[in-house]
Amino acid sequence: MTAAATDTAARRQVRGIVLLAHGSRDPRWREPIEAVAAQTTARAPDALVTCAYLELAAPDLSMATAALINAGATAIRVVPLFLGMGKHAREDLPRQVEALRQAWPQTVFTLARIVGEEPELIGLLAQVATRDDAESTTQS
Numbered sequence: 855m856t857a858a859a860t861d862t863a864a865r866r867q868v869r870g871i872v873l874l875a876h877g878s879r880d881p882r883w884r885e886p887i888e889a890v891a892a893q894t895t896a897r898a899p900d901a902l903v904t905c906a907y908l909e910l911a912a913p914d915l916s917m918a919t920a921a922l923i924n925a926g927a928t929a930i931r932v933v934p935l936f937l938g939m940g941k942h943a944r945e946d947l948p949r950q951v952e953a954l955r956q957a958w959p960q961t962v963f964t965l966a967r968i969v970g971e972e973p974e975l976i977g978l979l980a981q982v983a984t985r986d987d988a989e990s991t992t993q994s
Contacts, residue, residue, distance in 0.1 A: 867962065869901040870927030872918050875935040876942065877907030884911065887935060902927050908942055915950050919958070929962040930954075937970035 871894060875887045887905050895903045902925050906918035913921065915932070922930055932951055936943050951965045969975050 867929040868926045869898070870919075870922035870925075870930040871898070871901050871903045872906050872915065872922065872930060872932045873903070873935055874906045874908065874915060874932055874947070877909045877911035879910050890935065908946070916954065916957075919954050919961075923958055923961060927961070929964070931964045931966055933966045934968045936968040939968055939971070943968045 873887060873891050873894065875884075878884070884905070891903050891905050895901070902922050904913075904918045904922060906913055906915045908914070919930060932947070934943050934947055948965065951963055954961075955963050
């Protein structure tokens with residue numbers, strides 16, 4: 855291996871993606887979050903993808919991050935799966951990501967904006983809301 859190839863290999867980043875959601879005690883609540891993880895893995899097969907939860911479920915962000923780093927991730931993107939910019943996304947999450955940067959200074963961390971601010975998701979939600987489809991309706 856040439857010196858240039860060794861240098862390139864040393865700088866190559868292994869991408870990790872943490873899909874961060876609020877959390878719930880109800881195990882069924884996790885199903886759509888895990889479905890997003892499965893589709894993310896399909897779209898980015900070279901990335902290491904995991905779910906994490908702020909509360910009421912495991913793993914938390916720190917545990918999920920440690921698992922990704924132990925699996926070889928050198929750059930981690932935290933994607934908050936929140937529709938609105940509440941206190942967790944505005945205050946708690948930036949502090950948690952900063953703590954991760956301090957704990958793993960060799961790892962590059964990025965914090966994506968909440969998914970509820972993404973134009974694609976806003977459009978999709980409007981599309982679902984205006985759908986006239988009996989299949990998408992549940993009745994009590």
